[in-house]
Amino acid sequence: MSGQSTSTELNGFYAWTHTLEGLYYGPGSTSTALPKLLDTLGASKALVVTGNSLYQKTDVVKKVEGILRDQNRYAATFHDIGEHSPISGIRAGAEAFKKSGADIIVSVGGGSPIDASKAIIYFLHEELGGEFRRQIAIPTTLSAAEYSIGAGYTDDAGEKTAVSSPYLAPAGIILDAELTLATPERLWLSTGIRALDHAVETLYRPFVVPPLKLLCYGAIVDLFKYLPKSREDPNDIHARQKLQVAAWMSLWPVRLEKYSPLGLSHALGHRLGATYGIPHGFTSCLTLAPTVKLKAKVASEEDKEWLAGALRQLGHPSTGSLDGDVVELSELIKGLVGNLGLKTSLDQYKVPRKDLPIIAERALGGRDEIHSAVVSFLEELYSSP
Structure with a gap:
């Protein structure tokens, strides 16, 4: 894998949100x-x-x-x-x-x-x-x-x-x-994966300036570090405060020139959450890792570079290829979800298999070229944890 970036993000715009005082x-x-x-x-x-x-x-x-x-x-x-x-x-x-x-x-x-x-x-x-x-x-x-x-x-x-x-x-x-401190453990940890979902999907979200993506790298590193610490000791105030700041870095307030949805993992989460009663933290536990894995096949080279950069920020060596690094990041996310005791499945939430094509269609907004791939990875989310 070449060490030279091909990023073309050399022009852009940044402003703080209208409201935050x-x-x-x-x-x-x-x-x-x-x-x-x-x-x-x-x-x-x-x-x-x-x-x-x-x-x-x-x-x-x-x-x-x-x-x-x-x-x-x-x-x-x-x-x-x-x-x-x-x-x-x-x-x-x-x-x-x-x-x-x-x-x-x-x-x-x-x-x-x-x-x-x-x-x-x-x-x-x-x-x-x-x-x-x-x-x-x-x-x-x-x-x-x-x-x-x-x-x-x-x-x-x-x-x-x-x-x-x-x-x-x-x-x-x-x-x-x-x-x-009173937040139930599974809610706290699963929303930490939601923050990870924000950070990862911001790496390929349109119209986001490079400095914010670097903040997302910091969020990813701290979420990987402090979520396990918080599970180990739920009363660790230091870890909890670090996680709150990491969540802030994962979705830094920004005023964008154009509407910019986060990505497929979030789109799927919205469809699964409201319809089937799955908490948003757990939709991210289900959808983030397979979405990143799919990106290895369908993302632009530039988006893959940003995702591969997260792997390096986590201290993991390159696999030798850009696609391989993106897949490896997907595996690390999957491993974190499992280590936090948050692995779940669609059958656990009684999501009918027959609904998968329409879930994928609504999440993709008509992007038919990857519809079958999304249905396939949703099928894989039925195995019991």
């Missing part, structure tokens, strides 16, 4: 960061948006409520956000926002409450007009929803859909590893 990180940072962000944003009353499990089974939401009450900035808490952000919860959340007298949302939890809050803001803007309402996100998983401008949710027909605007991304983010 500040990101604070560090164990225990919420108590000081939340009041600072509220001051920066000129917010007076906050609606806390979260999921029922986090609200009922942990004290995480109570801690956030307490900080808001101490500041006399607490309006109410809405905790009816389900997995994959059903539209019914979003509608109810928008009504709760209006009734509470809040002027900002503080979301607490994983990708579902953060995306649901973006959708609530979108529909409030559609209904009420004026400036977009704003959100401060306090994530407790590694799904990285807080860095994107899109909001995925499940519509009335059970299909995954989305809204998008540059003004939907959170205006403030707090990465506080102490608030992640």
